[in-house]
Each structure stands twice: as C-alpha cells, then as structure tokens.
Amino acid sequence: NAGVTQTPKFRILKIGQSMTLQCAQDMNHNYMYWYRQDPGMGLKLIYYSVGAGITDKGEVPNGYNVSRSTTEDFPLRLELAAPSQTSVYFCASRGTGASPLHFGNGTRLTVT
Amino acid sequence: AQTVTQSQPEMSVQEAETVTLSCTYDTSESDYYLFWYKQPPSRQMILVIRQEAYKQQNATENRFSVNFQKAAKSFSLKISDSQLGDAAMYFCAYISREGGSQGNLIFGKGTKLSVKP
Numbered sequence: 001n002a003g004v005t006q007t008p009k010f011r012i013l014k015i016g017q018s019m020t021l022q023c024a025q026d027m028n029h030n031y032m033y034w035y036r037q038d039p040g041m042g043l044k045l046i047y048y049s050v051g052a053g054i055t056d057k058g059e060v061p062n063g064y065n066v067s068r069s070t071t072e073d074f075p076l077r078l079e080l081a082a083p084s085q086t087s088v089y090f091c092a093s094r095g096t097g098a099s100p101l102h103f104g105n106g107t108r109l110t111v112t
Numbered sequence: 113a114q115t116v117t118q119s120q121p122e123m124s125v126q127e128a129e130t131v132t133l134s135c136t137y138d139t140s141e142s143d144y145y146l147f148w149y150k151q152p153p154s155r156q157m158i159l160v161i162r163q164e165a166y167k168q169q170n171a172t173e174n175r176f177s178v179n180f181q182k183a184a185k186s187f188s189l190k191i192s193d194s195q196l197g198d199a200a201m202y203f204c205a206y207i208s209r210e211g212g213s214q215g216n217l218i219f220g221k222g223t224k225l226s227v228k229p
Contacts, residue, residue: 033217042221048216090157094217098164101149105156106155
C-alpha cells in the first residue's frame with residue numbers, strides 16, 4: 001500500500017526559480033491538501049482540493065499554485081521561489097467522515 | 113472560525129511514567145472529529161488516536177488514551193508507561209463532521225514531548 005507519495009524528498013532552489021512538488025495517492029480519496037511547516041511550528045494550509053477539478057486557497061496561498069486534473073494527483077507549483085518559501089511541505093489526503101489525514105513523507109525545500 | 117489551542121509548547125516525562133498533553137478547541141458546531149498526530153524527528157506525521165464528538169466514551173489505543181470533555185471543549189492525550197520512542201511533537205487537530213472548512217483539519221501549534229531515560 002503506497003498511500004500518499006511525495007517527490008522529491010529534498011530540493012534546493014535559487015531565488016526566482018520555479019519547481020513543482022508532486023503528490024499522488026492511491027486510496028481514491030477526494031480530499032487532498034498541501035501544508036507547509038516552518039521550523040518549530042505547526043502546519044499551515046496552502047491549498048486544498050475536494051475533488052478532481054476543484055481547488056481552493058488555504059491560509060497561505062501566495063506564491064503557490066495547484067491543479068487537480070485527476071483524483072490521484074495534486075501537484076504544487078512554486079513560481080519565482082523566495083527565501084520565505086524555505087520550509088517542509090506535506091501533502092495529505094483523506095476520505096470522508098471520521099477518516100483521518102494520510103500524510104506523505106514531506107519535501108524539505110531550501111531557497112537560497 | 114474554529115481554533116485549536118495547545119497551551120504547552122514543551123513537556124517532559126520520565127520513562128515509564130505517565131504524561132498528559134492538553135488541547136482545547138473552539139467551535140459552535142456539535143458534531144465533529146478530533147485527532148492527535150505524532151511527528152517524530154523523522155518528520156513523518158503519524159495518527160495516534162481519533163475521537164468522534166458524538167461518542168461519549170473516550171478513545172483508547174494501547175498506551176494512548178484521551179480525556180474528551182465536550183462541554184469544556186477539551187481533548188487531552190494521556191500517554192501511559194512512556195517510552196523513549198514517544199519523544200516527538202504532538203499535534204491536536206479538529207475537523208467538522210460536515211466538512212465545515214471544506215474538509216480541512218485545523219491543527220494546534222504542537223507540544224514537544226521529551227522522554228528522559
């Protein structure tokens with residue numbers, strides 16, 4: 001059971017570069033999320049999706065974009081990377097009702 | 113808007129002893145779910161325990177149990193017989209049963225638990 005798969009695990013970007021963080025889940029979950037976690041802090045929601053073709057902003061969406069063309073995939077796009085985007089990024093998915101979040105293993109991103 | 117508060121940034125416990133981590137939340141809804149997640153140094157987010165608000169019985173998972181006080185909006189986590197592997201950040205989380213915020217879990221800021229040998 002793969003669960004939620006995130007790639008890459010680590011990445012270093014230069015200021016102004018762009019990249020896409022990949023996220024895929026094989027549990028047929030409708031809900032998918034992207035969070036960022038700054039050092040010593042909790043999780044902040046960047047974007048989420050309630051199903052294919054539907055996305056919406058979370059608490060900290062600026063500088064990011066997402067798409068959800070399929071149920072399985074929910075990539076996060078960083079345009080014009082800035083040092084403030086240095087963080088650990090988590091993708092997660094969940095089913096309905098009392099279903100908990102299933103997390104990927106995270107991506108550590110450094111922007112220098 | 114719902115909020116989740118963890119008032120203890122850090123806690124420490126002696127190995128084999130019991131520790132309780134606090135969590136309070138604010139909501140106007142009556143039906144919701146609560147979770148505790150553990151994040152060890154490996155960074156993985158691991159579900160520890162869940163509680164459904166309409167169930168009066170407190171959830172238990174082996175050495176982990178909760179004290180759910182719905183009227184007080186309190187959801188504390190008790191870890192019995194603490195082990196070195198319990199050292200981690202612990203996050204409390206809330207979600208409306210109706211998926212109020214579009215199915216988003218609302219997290220507290222976390223409590224860092226240290227276990228002394």
